[in-house]
Amino acid sequence: MLPRLRDLSLRYKIPLRGSLLVLVTAAAVTLSLMFREYDQLRDDLIASSASMGRVLAKTLVTPLVHDDVWRAFEIINSPFHASGHELAPQTAEIVTVLDSRGMVYVSTQPTQYPILADPMRTNRDFSELQHAIDHYREFEPTVVEPLRSDKLYVVAPIVSDGVQLGSLVIGYSKSAFAPRFYAIAKRAGVVTLFVIAVLLPASWYWGQRFARPLMNLARSMEQVSTRIPAEAEVRVEESRDEMGQVGAAYKAMLQELREKELLKREIVVSERLAAVGRLSAGIAHEINNPLGGMLNAINTFKHHGSDDPVTVKTLSLLERGLLQIRDTVAALLVEARIESHPLTRQDIEDTRTLVLADANGKSVRFEWENDVVGALQIPSTLVRQILINLMLNAVDAAGANGVASGHVYHDSRDLHIVVANNGTHIPPERMEYLFEPFSSHRAGGHGLGLWVTYQVIRQLSGDVAVASEPDHTSFHVTLPLETQPA
Amino acid sequence: MLSMAALALRANAQDAAVRFGLTPVFLDDHAGLLKAWRAYLESRLGRPVQFVQRGTYREISDMLRRDKLDFAWICGYPFVRWRRWLRLLAVPLYRGQPLYRAYLIVPATDTTTRSILDLRGKVFAFSDPDSNSGYLYANYRLAQADERPAGFFSKSFFTWAHRKVVEAVAAVLAQGGSVDGYVWDTLEKFSPELTSRTRVADRSPEFGFPPLVARASVTHAEFDAMSRVLLGMASDGEGQDLLNRLNLDGFTPGSDGLFEDIDRMMRAVDRSDAAAPA
Numbered sequence: 001m002l003p004r005l006r007d008l009s010l011r012y013k014i015p016l017r018g019s020l021l022v023l024v025t026a027a028a029v030t031l032s033l034m035f036r037e038y039d040q041l042r043d044d045l046i047a048s049s050a051s052m053g054r055v056l057a058k059t060l061v062t063p064l065v066h067d068d069v070w071r072a073f074e075i076i077n078s079p080f081h082a083s084g085h086e087l088a089p090q091t092a093e094i095v096t097v098l099d100s101r102g103m104v105y106v107s108t109q110p111t112q113y114p115i116l117a118d119p120m121r122t123n124r125d126f127s128e129l130q131h132a133i134d135h136y137r138e139f140e141p142t143v144v145e146p147l148r149s150d151k152l153y154v155v156a157p158i159v160s161d162g163v164q165l166g167s168l169v170i171g172y173s174k175s176a177f178a179p180r181f182y183a184i185a186k187r188a189g190v191v192t193l194f195v196i197a198v199l200l201p202a203s204w205y206w207g208q209r210f211a212r213p214l215m216n217l218a219r220s221m222e223q224v225s226t227r228i229p230a231e232a233e234v235r236v237e238e239s240r241d242e243m244g245q246v247g248a249a250y251k252a253m254l255q256e257l258r259e260k261e262l263l264k265r266e267i268v269v270s271e272r273l274a275a276v277g278r279l280s281a282g283i284a285h286e287i288n289n290p291l292g293g294m295l296n297a298i299n300t301f302k303h304h305g306s307d308d309p310v311t312v313k314t315l316s317l318l319e320r321g322l323l324q325i326r327d328t329v330a331a332l333l334v335e336a337r338i339e340s341h342p343l344t345r346q347d348i349e350d351t352r353t354l355v356l357a358d359a360n361g362k363s364v365r366f367e368w369e370n371d372v373v374g375a376l377q378i379p380s381t382l383v384r385q386i387l388i389n390l391m392l393n394a395v396d397a398a399g400a401n402g403v404a405s406g407h408v409y410h411d412s413r414d415l416h417i418v419v420a421n422n423g424t425h426i427p428p429e430r431m432e433y434l435f436e437p438f439s440s441h442r443a444g445g446h447g448l449g450l451w452v453t454y455q456v457i458r459q460l461s462g463d464v465a466v467a468s469e470p471d472h473t474s475f476h477v478t479l480p481l482e483t484q485p486a
Numbered sequence: 487m488l489s490m491a492a493l494a495l496r497a498n499a500q501d502a503a504v505r506f507g508l509t510p511v512f513l514d515d516h517a518g519l520l521k522a523w524r525a526y527l528e529s530r531l532g533r534p535v536q537f538v539q540r541g542t543y544r545e546i547s548d549m550l551r552r553d554k555l556d557f558a559w560i561c562g563y564p565f566v567r568w569r570r571w572l573r574l575l576a577v578p579l580y581r582g583q584p585l586y587r588a589y590l591i592v593p594a595t596d597t598t599t600r601s602i603l604d605l606r607g608k609v610f611a612f613s614d615p616d617s618n619s620g621y622l623y624a625n626y627r628l629a630q631a632d633e634r635p636a637g638f639f640s641k642s643f644f645t646w647a648h649r650k651v652v653e654a655v656a657a658v659l660a661q662g663g664s665v666d667g668y669v670w671d672t673l674e675k676f677s678p679e680l681t682s683r684t685r686v687a688d689r690s691p692e693f694g695f696p697p698l699v700a701r702a703s704v705t706h707a708e709f710d711a712m713s714r715v716l717l718g719m720a721s722d723g724e725g726q727d728l729l730n731r732l733n734l735d736g737f738t739p740g741s742d743g744l745f746e747d748i749d750r751m752m753r754a755v756d757r758s759d760a761a762a763p764a
């Protein structure tokens with residue numbers, strides 16, 4: 001089945017429409033030229049035949065007065081014989097003389113219009129001609145173009161001394177125009193073809209050019225349902241016209257979609273983290289109560305003393321195990337309220353010293369920038385905890401001969417911590433679970449560092465953004481500063 | 487003195503051109519033939535000859551009667567009508583006889599008409615009111631049936647030449663026409679495409695061929711000279727050539743008896759016209 005026209009690609013539709021427009025325009029111009037030429041032909045004919053009618057009518061006066069049919073016949077036949085007659089550029093098809101009663105006096109076609117016959121019997125046109133004959137204006141030749149007739153007539157009165165003896169009717173077949181008309185039409189046709197030959201490829205080219213951005217847009221839009229195309233993939237017209245506006249709007253829309261998608265994912269991640277946090281806090285709380293009881297019991301028992309070496313050994317084993325459980329649980333539970341002094345530049349420098357030892361041990365170059373001056377209204381212990389975790393991770397990931405960097409700065413509202421490194425990066429599929437506990441991918445790691453960091457950041461109502469691509473990973477932590485009491 | 491003047495007059499008459507009138511029979515359009523014939527006559531007569539052509543028979547017979555012409559080729563009908571003013575010079579020989587017929591012609595598409603009386607209510611073409619074959623004979627036939635052209639035909643008209651009667655009938659401008667049989671036959675020979683569009687529906691009895699006449703006052707010498715030249719045409723090559731072109735065999739002196747029938751018809755028609763209500 002052929003594709004429906006409206007389903008056709010713009011790549012074809014626009015050039016087709018352009019071509020159609022060109023054709024229609026060419027046809028219209030040609031037609032109007034031809035109509036003008038037709039009018040010209042007609043005017044020429046009317047002018048020349050009116051003057052011929054005037055001359056013939058004057059010559060016919062004497063034969064009509066003398067009732068000389070043959071002489072009249074010879075006169076009306078003269079335009080046909082004189083081929084080079086300047087008054088007859090178009091040869092008349094028929095010349096007929098009507099007497100004063102409107103009957104045929106003589107005609108160049110006697111078989112059709114016999115002498116004394118009623119011409120209306122042969123040709124209905126004569127009823128309209130008779131009307132013109134009855135209403136001559138100042139005895140001047142009149143042009144009659146009967147409706148539904150392929151003929152054009154010039155009617156001239158034959159007048160002697162103000163008395164109308166009869167009428168001269170000269171009939172022209174409109175098809176006699178045909179040869180000249182066709183010649184003109186052919187010329188116009190050739191010119192039109194030439195114009196089309198020039199305009200068609202041009203309109204095709206412009207149509208294609210016009211369609212291209214739309215096609216790009218359409219192709220790009222088709223992909224949106226499966227995935228949002230990246231910025232670089234979208235090719236739109238860079239202009240200020242409507243096409244450009246559409247392109248820009250589309251780009252903006254894609255950006256919005258991308259942001260929305262990101263936000264959605266972030267919400268999912270943070271909700272999950274919150275759920276995991278609530279769960280682990282609940283578990284930790286339930287574990288901590290009996291745990292405290294058990295440790296107290298062991299302590300009490302040790303004070304009362306027992307010398308049984310097996311008992312002592314067992315108890316200390318139990319105690320170590322229980323302590324380890326407490327540590328783990330403590331790590332899961334981020335302490336809500338820790339008494340802490342405001343953050344100073346020195347607090348941050350201290351963490352650097354701590355990490356630097358580790359970095360040197362692993363031959364990692366460590367770059368450092370600390371822009372904090374004075375004291376900031378934010379718990380220093382927690383900030384240090386965040387910094388140490390992030391920087392240790394960075395050093396670990398950078399690996400031998402890698403580079404890690406830390407940058408701490410602030411403005412009036414927020415404190416910013418940016419930690420970056422090269423080396424092993426975090427693949428996208430792991431990004432979503434990055435902050436979940438026990439998600440270590442490192443030999444010797446517990447997978448709790450980022451968990452704790454996240455909990456602390458949430459507690460401080462801050463935010464963390466991670467960007468990781470091969471050879472570059474960066475963590476950007478934003479922590480709002482408590483507004484200083486006045 | 488008187489004889490001197492008469493002599494001078496005579497000499498002038500000798501030098502003056504012979505004026506020869508021609509009617510529009512079929513010669514009208516044949517300028518080349520006329521030029522050759524005139525040259526022939528001039529060389530044989532030793533005098534200049536001037537052909538005078540007029541549009542109607544009437545003009546030629548009028549000029550003859552008023553001595554404006556010396557000779558003329560007219561028709562039997564004006565000859566009998568103006569007999570007293572004319573002398574019979576010669577009668578052409580057509581098919582060996584000084585005789586011809588009048589033809590009733592109709593368009594070739596008309597296959598039924600046999601007589602002029604079949605053409606009641608039709609349009610009819612005559613050649614000339616002073617022509618026997620082109621008018622008188624047809625009138626005579628109608629008069630015999632107690633009819634006159636004006637009432638019998640719906641319309642009749644004159645073409646003032648036999649050839650044009652053939653043209654009018656060929657074009658079906660007229661549904662019938664009366665024409666000189668000699669002219670029709672000659673046209674059939676030279677312009678068959680014209681005559682083929684007509685059909686001869688009826689032929690008249692034979693009449694004396696349109697004669698060549700002299701005004702009554704022409705001198706014997708002039709008359710004899712012209713007569714001799716004409717009668718001798720058949721016997722010299724040049725003359726024979728011209729006769730061929732005229733579709734004639736020669737000339738004969740002829741006699742009034744040849745035109746008796748025409749005279750009779752004229753009287754009959756005149757009577758009929760006189761009897762007709764004005």
Ligand SMILES: Nc1ncnc2c1ncn2[C@@H]1O[C@H](COP(=O)(O)OP(=O)(O)OP(=O)(O)O)[C@@H](O)[C@H]1O
Pocket residue numbers: 393394395397398421424425426434439440441442444445446447448449450451473
């Ligand atoms: N800066 C970083 N560059 C590359 N990978 C990192 C980075 N930070 C964390 N990771 C990855 O995320 C995982 C989780 O880190 P996290 O700090 O939670 O646990 P850990 O470092 O493995 O153990 P620990 O609890 O001792 O810190 C790491 O094992 C590592 O694979």
Ligand SMILES: [Mg+2]
Pocket residue numbers: 389392393445448449450
């Ligand atoms: Mg870690």
